[in-house]
Amino acid sequence: MSALIQLNNVTKNYRRGKEGIAIFDGLNLTIEKGDFVAIMGPSGSGKTTLLNLLGGTDRCDGGQIIFDGERIDGYSEGQLAAWRARSVGFIFQFYNLMPVLTAAQNVELPLMLTKLPARKRRDNVETALKIVELSDRAKHKPKELSGGQQQRVAIARAIVSDPKLLLADEPTGDLDRNTANDILRTLQQLNRELGKTIIMVTHDPEAARFANRTLHLDKGTFAEVTA
Amino acid sequence: MSLMSQTRSVIAMNVRSIPQRLWMSVATVVSIALVVAVLLGFLSLANGFNQTLKGSGAPDVAIVLREGSEAELNSTLSREQVDLLGRGPGVKVGADGRPIVSGELFLVVDGIKKSSRTKANMPLRGVGANGLLVRKQAKISQGRMFAPGSNEIVVGAGLLREFEGFELGKSVRFGAQTWRVVGVFEAPGTVFESELWADAPVVQSLFKRGTSFQTARVVLTSPGALPAFEAYAKSEPRLQLKAQSELDYYAAQAERSGLLIRYFGWPLGIIMAIGALAGALNTMYASVSSRAAEIATLRVIGFSGFSAFMGTMVEAMVLSAIGALLGVAICALGFNGLSASTLGAGFTQVAFRVQIGPEIIGQAVTLALLIGLVGGIFPGWRAARQKPLLALAA
Amino acid sequence: MTDFDLVRKNLFRKPLRTILLTVSIFMAFLIFGMLTSLNVALNRASESGSSAERLVVSNKINFTQPLPIAYVNRIAAIPGVTGVTHSSWFGAFYQDQRNSRFVGFAVDPATYMTLYANDIRLTDAERKAFIAERTGVIVGKSIADQYGWKVGQTVPISSNIYVKPDGRRSWDMKITGIFTGAKPTDSTAALYFHYDYLNETNTFGRDQIGNVAVRTASSDLNTQVAKAIDAAFANSPYETSTVDEKTFAQAFLKQAGDLNFIVTMVVAAAFAAILMIVSTTLVSAMRERTKEIGVMKTLGFSSPRVLRMVLGEALLLSTMGAVLGLAVSAFILAGLSKSPAASTFGDLSMAPIVALSGLLLAITLGLVTGAIPAASALRMSIVDALNRR
Ligand SMILES: Nc1ncnc2c1ncn2[C@@H]1O[C@H](COP(=O)(O)OP(=O)(O)OP(=O)(O)O)[C@@H](O)[C@H]1O
Numbered sequence A: 001m002s003a004l005i006q007l008n009n010v011t012k013n014y015r016r017g018k019e020g021i022a023i024f025d026g027l028n029l030t031i032e033k034g035d036f037v038a039i040m041g042p043s044g045s046g047k048t049t050l051l052n053l054l055g056g057t058d059r060c061d062g063g064q065i066i067f068d069g070e071r072i073d074g075y076s077e078g079q080l081a082a083w084r085a086r087s088v089g090f091i092f093q094f095y096n097l098m099p100v101l102t103a104a105q106n107v108e109l110p111l112m113l114t115k116l117p118a119r120k121r122r123d124n125v126e127t128a129l130k131i132v133e134l135s136d137r138a139k140h141k142p143k144e145l146s147g148g149q150q151q152r153v154a155i156a157r158a159i160v161s162d163p164k165l166l167l168a169d170e171p172t173g174d175l176d177r178n179t180a181n182d183i184l185r186t187l188q189q190l191n192r193e194l195g196k197t198i199i200m201v202t203h204d205p206e207a208a209r210f211a212n213r214t215l216h217l218d219k220g221t222f223a224e225v226t227a
Numbered sequence B: 001m002s003l004m005s006q007t008r009s010v011i012a013m014n015v016r017s018i019p020q021r022l023w024m025s026v027a028t029v030v031s032i033a034l035v036v037a038v039l040l041g042f043l044s045l046a047n048g049f050n051q052t053l054k055g056s057g058a059p060d061v062a063i064v065l066r067e068g069s070e071a072e073l074n075s076t077l078s079r080e081q082v083d084l085l086g087r088g089p090g091v092k093v094g095a096d097g098r099p100i101v102s103g104e105l106f107l108v109v110d111g112i113k114k115s116s117r118t119k120a121n122m123p124l125r126g127v128g129a130n131g132l133l134v135r136k137q138a139k140i141s142q143g144r145m146f147a148p149g150s151n152e153i154v155v156g157a158g159l160l161r162e163f164e165g166f167e168l169g170k171s172v173r174f175g176a177q178t179w180r181v182v183g184v185f186e187a188p189g190t191v192f193e194s195e196l197w198a199d200a201p202v203v204q205s206l207f208k209r210g211t212s213f214q215t216a217r218v219v220l221t222s223p224g225a226l227p228a229f230e231a232y233a234k235s236e237p238r239l240q241l242k243a244q245s246e247l248d249y250y251a252a253q254a255e256r257s258g259l260l261i262r263y264f265g266w267p268l269g270i271i272m273a274i275g276a277l278a279g280a281l282n283t284m285y286a287s288v289s290s291r292a293a294e295i296a297t298l299r300v301i302g303f304s305g306f307s308a309f310m311g312t313m314v315e316a317m318v319l320s321a322i323g324a325l326l327g328v329a330i331c332a333l334g335f336n337g338l339s340a341s342t343l344g345a346g347f348t349q350v351a352f353r354v355q356i357g358p359e360i361i362g363q364a365v366t367l368a369l370l371i372g373l374v375g376g377i378f379p380g381w382r383a384a385r386q387k388p389l390l391a392l393a394a
Numbered sequence C: 001m002t003d004f005d006l007v008r009k010n011l012f013r014k015p016l017r018t019i020l021l022t023v024s025i026f027m028a029f030l031i032f033g034m035l036t037s038l039n040v041a042l043n044r045a046s047e048s049g050s051s052a053e054r055l056v057v058s059n060k061i062n063f064t065q066p067l068p069i070a071y072v073n074r075i076a077a078i079p080g081v082t083g084v085t086h087s088s089w090f091g092a093f094y095q096d097q098r099n100s101r102f103v104g105f106a107v108d109p110a111t112y113m114t115l116y117a118n119d120i121r122l123t124d125a126e127r128k129a130f131i132a133e134r135t136g137v138i139v140g141k142s143i144a145d146q147y148g149w150k151v152g153q154t155v156p157i158s159s160n161i162y163v164k165p166d167g168r169r170s171w172d173m174k175i176t177g178i179f180t181g182a183k184p185t186d187s188t189a190a191l192y193f194h195y196d197y198l199n200e201t202n203t204f205g206r207d208q209i210g211n212v213a214v215r216t217a218s219s220d221l222n223t224q225v226a227k228a229i230d231a232a233f234a235n236s237p238y239e240t241s242t243v244d245e246k247t248f249a250q251a252f253l254k255q256a257g258d259l260n261f262i263v264t265m266v267v268a269a270a271f272a273a274i275l276m277i278v279s280t281t282l283v284s285a286m287r288e289r290t291k292e293i294g295v296m297k298t299l300g301f302s303s304p305r306v307l308r309m310v311l312g313e314a315l316l317l318s319t320m321g322a323v324l325g326l327a328v329s330a331f332i333l334a335g336l337s338k339s340p341a342a343s344t345f346g347d348l349s350m351a352p353i354v355a356l357s358g359l360l361l362a363i364t365l366g367l368v369t370g371a372i373p374a375a376s377a378l379r380m381s382i383v384d385a386l387n388r389r
């Protein structure tokens, strides 16, 4: 196995008022291709910040972020956007679907960033919805779907353009146990059958059990916890 | 809690929440203010023009024109007719023991309007010694009256304001003739202020009018003497002229001329008002939806739908009232008293001042409040029907 | 799905809000369409039948002051002049001085019909009949239609200026032709009859005329010829002022007041109002969507593309309202053009230039109202946008 992601000595500070506070001060991390990693840690430990750095939606102040052999920390805004569209799928705690679009249209959204012909797009959307077992709700607006169904649509949106990496920030934080387990099984399946590399932030130890390994983030450094 | 105090506290909450939607509320206020300013601008333009025409006539002065002439410009009278008019019934006698009659000429000459720097029609009135006697409002404010038999003119203060080159002491040319400005007269709020006056016999000779006049003004002993004088002017075989009170003459002109501006102003005001109303509705719907949770909570703890309705309603009315006030202020400070001039019924420029009045302010403010009322009713209705609990989930 | 679909769906997310905004914009463009068209029509009406090729000679004191008829021949002799005719304002009306007034001129038929052959369209037979018949009159089609007048009929035409020796003010005139304008849209609410017929029966201002119209060999000569004419009569009791017809007509229109200024002010007020309404509403609508924009950017939509979509939404809104407003005003104007009351304005229908500038205005409005939300969408950081609850 080779590394998909490598963080070398990454630093990140936030300015609050006049003084800056260091979230990470020399963080190192390697994530192998095809891994499913859960990240746990107390609130405020920087989990979301880490995902933002990995997903290129935030910038680090120092160090290197290497994705598939390429440094992305030096990318411009435009390069980052294009890279995200290609390589990363995002799954949020509160689904973040577009309320004006149907489930199918929400899934189609990332395909607007590709040059795929309409026919191919429709196929991809159908496939993605089939994977999350929501083909029958394609025409529904988010409002007409339950929380679990909305999260499935969000997962379909995250995988439709076939990215290597999926980033999920507390994907089951808003769901009941059974629904959460369904979602987690789906993620596991994506990891095992399609080989997606998944990094999932969670507060729930049960959820973490679905991952291959769990990292514990505290005070800006990792401690591995074996399942 | 009583309905009254419920309503009062909801209104207070609404009004206090306006700053949360500050810019949308400001937009509503400003758009209503602009509606009021535009409507009021047109109405006060019409009003100023009408007031000037109406203020020009005196009830005890008869103006005599040739039968069938509607304007002084088109009329002709002979010297003999003017003399005969003085012998009519009810004509007031002056200090010199002679009837107060002023035979006058009314000609159009070119001047350069200051505002457009283009040629425009000015009235040149040939008046006699009685010119000032038949116009009690008029008095010389600078310089002196023209000397009889000379090429001297006096200019009205309004004409001086609107046209170039008529300052005291200047020489002006009409065709090949040169005249000297020797005085300025004031006749506030009348059309006469927009005129040039010169000695009638001089005008007759320089404009080749022989001994003829165009109109005559006759001072009567009282307004009640008019019917008898009118009958005399009409039936005396050597006259056969139309006499009418000067007041009526200008009132009729006002009736006709003011219409255009007024018929322009109202449709425009209403179209703009509908546009502003749509904006007000948007703001008020935004107000209701931003407070949906708050309203629902209040409903849960027992506040009535009516109080929710009134809260929204009063918010809308407050916004429109501020808008109306602002609009009136814009008009009062920006336009009121401005000097303007337009082509009057006499085919010459009439200078007047834009004039705001309580009646037209009332009309414009009513329109603004109507915007507030309609802009409050529908969103208020939505607020009143807000389900007690559902909104909490949203 | 295309970007446009997304823009459209976002715009109509709250249909009531969008409809209300469209109404505001619609009203502003209705005002724009109507007022500017009226203004254009008035300017055009004042110029219809007037051309830069012809000069008008009038009394220097004012155009209502007369000129001696002898001037016609003296002007004809001035070098560069290729045609001369004259006309005198009659103050014409039929039956009722207030409601049936028209433009009426006493003219020299033969020369007038030569100089204005293009503006007063008659058949050759009608023209010959008019010139031959001393009491003949030609009337515009709109008047003939209004009163049901036919060629051959004799009608009494009154003047509010001239009086006959017997004190009457009405002249019996025989209709020898019904004319149309150069363009179907030109106003034809006018009549022309023989100056000689008026002059011989008139008590007032005999042998005096109103204005002289001059045709020059070339419009390049206009300034020079005008100067020569005015110089010829300088220091006489009747000095002249000679300008081209267009200038003359525009100066006359200006007398009513500065319509351009009023139209500009009203249109500006209407647009200031909708500018505020639309931009503040769009800002608040966009604020509600901050998180969605953050999500779009997270998915990989570039900032410029998001900016284009936000601007596109504002543009779509403003052009929608504008097209509706312009279309409805064009429709109303077309209706008004057909009504006889509006015939004095000539062609009221919307000029292409009005429609075009309306569309440009709509684009400007869209860009201006979309500017603030678009700029904030461009600058918005993903982290901040997603933190928003
Ligand atoms: N935009 C910001 N500006 C300033 N400080 C920030 C910002 N975003 C995050 N922080 C701070 O950085 C730290 C890490 O935040 P982060 O959101 O990554 O925590 P987290 O581990 O995801 O917590 P939670 O489990 O509550 O989601 C916190 O102390 C937070 O207050």
Ligand SMILES: [Mg+2]
Residues within 6 Å of the ligand: A047, A048, A049, A169
């Ligand atoms: Mg977090």
